[in-house]
Amino acid sequence: MENFFTVKQISEKYGKSEETIKRWLRKGNKFPNAIKHSDKEGWKIPISDVEYAENTENKTLIRENSETFIGEDLNTRTLVATVYQIATMTYPSEELINILSFVGLKRTLELLLVLRQSPSKVKNPTAFLKKAITEGWTPQTIPQRVERQKPFSKPCRKEIVPTWLNQSEAAQKDVATKEDSTEELLERYDLLKSFYEMGNESAKDQLQLLQKVLEKRGISF
Structure with a gap:
């Protein structure tokens, strides 16, 4: 003989009010085989209905x-x-x-x-x-490429001499052109003079040439 749950037991089992359980029973979709002989006896819900409802709910929850x-x-x-x-x-x-x-x-x-x-x-x-x-790299901790440093070497005087001082004699004559402004030539003259005073003999001829050009432009020395 099948056992039954009462409305109160189902209410406690599901954590719902007794009125909610009765509403389910009246609709007949959750516990379809529940019976009610009288108001005094109340509803009797078959255990098989409860087990079926719980299995259905579990499957639905898993699927969702x-x-x-x-x-x-x-x-x-x-x-x-x-x-x-x-x-x-x-x-x-x-x-x-x-x-x-x-x-x-x-x-x-x-x-x-x-x-x-x-x-x-x-x-x-x-x-x-x-x-x-x-x-664990982040935008703040990404490794940065470190450039390999060249071995230290003491700079020689030749490295700081403008490249045009080492050109051929014909090319050196172009050091002062008509397109050069007087201000540019004066700056070049001061630079050449500095190199000459440092002992760079290659600047001597250029210094003399540049001096003549500047004198033609009205600059006196």
Whole structure:
């Protein structure tokens, strides 16, 4: 013989008021085999109805949660692929979509910013992003490329001499052209004089040539 629940027992079981349970019973859709012989005896709800209702609710909840998870997963994958395309103008590989979907959209945006800020061109984005994830790179902590310093060498006097001082004699005559302003020639004269006083003999002829040009322009020495 089947056992039954009372309205009070079902109310306590579901955490609902007795009036809510009675409303369910009157509609007949939740516990279809419930019976009521009299107001005194009240409703009798078969245990089989309660078990069936609970199993149905559990299956529905599982299905809804699964659909929500799948929907969110698909949405994340789509967004990840889209933002990657915007940042790189290329479509990500399936492997890269899986990686970025796993870390989430917010982290993906950070990683793509790190990728864009890389001081050198990234030839392998997948390997770069894997390393960025593993080492926890952020836009604030991305490693900067350090230029290799050249060995220190004492500057020689020749390095600071203008290149036109080392040109051929024919080319040196062009050091003072008609297009040069007097002010430019005076600056050049002062520079040549400094080099000559430092012991650079190659500046002597140029200094004399420039002096004659300036004298023709009314500058006296």
